[in-house]
Amino acid sequence: MTYRPPQPTEAQRVIWPDEFGTRFTVFVDVEEEFDWRAPLSPRNRATTAMAAFPDAHRRFADRGVALNCMIDHPIVTDPASVAILSRVVEDGRSEIGTQLHAWVNPPFEAPLAAAESYAGNLPLALEAAKLETLTTMIAAAFGTSPRAYRAGRYGIGPNSFELLASLDYRIDSSVRPGYDYSADGGPDFTMAKAAAFRSGGIVELPLTTVFTGHARRGGGGLYRALGHVPNARGLFARARLLSRIALTPEDMPIAAALEAVAVAAGEGLRLFNLSFHSPSLMPGHTPYVRDAADLRRFHHWWTTMLNAFDRRGIRNASLDEILTALG
16 A cells, blocks of 8 residues: 555645755765666675765865765675765764665565555564664664654655654654655655655654646646656646756756746745665766766766855754754
8 A cells, every 4th residue: 555644634744844944964975886777686785986976075075064864784794885884974964873674684585575565565573673773773873862853765655754763763754745756666756846745753854856837836736647647747847837856966957946946035945855766876877977077067066066055055954953953
């Protein structure tokens, strides 16, 4: 059965204090390399792209931008990756969080079906055991317990928030508004919104997705309906009627992303949540960065976006600053 997060009530929506202003944060899926077109395998644990992480971190740190590094089991069990990330958090603003890739994270009970690669689809006891194993290992490796979580493949489920709260997490960032993974057995976030909300003891910081175009008020419902008509989404995008824009440099042109920021800022969004995958920092490990030219475009995307935030007075927020604002 497809998991669809309940729509938050008005009482659940986060009201940011005035002094917080409008801010942005950056979550990085720090993970192993794997062929995204091939079946998921517990044997795919290479972390060679982490060699590019220090340079990327320097680029962000020089701009005063904190990285929320959401790490998984292959990363936390690789001493070289732990050493790199231990230096990253010495900037005093970046932080280590948790990302659960169910297919590479013990305990292993049996080969996972495709739908079970979404951790929220696992039996409660198995999801809990995998999450507790990873949380304990991260705390041991870095000397502090992680406070933020992202499910690999955005695969939260009906038990996930309760499990996170039981392990003293404060933040989840697994909701990807406007996206539907149900065809592969994953959750459906079509009708989710970009604004932060509370669920039990957890605050959800959705990845920022913005609908742009003259018909943007139709949002996820219209976008879903267009998906049932051949070529309709492309036609609407080209006619500037409706486009779905995620704030990531991965397969998202900078011009479209800048338009999305303008729209969301105009509509009062107070926290922008941007993201990327760590293997994109080295050519050949993701479909988004295949060669040196793609990598140059990747870095140019970030330079342009950060400059745009500066012009708008939208400052970066570290995880610690976000939690302080949340009270």
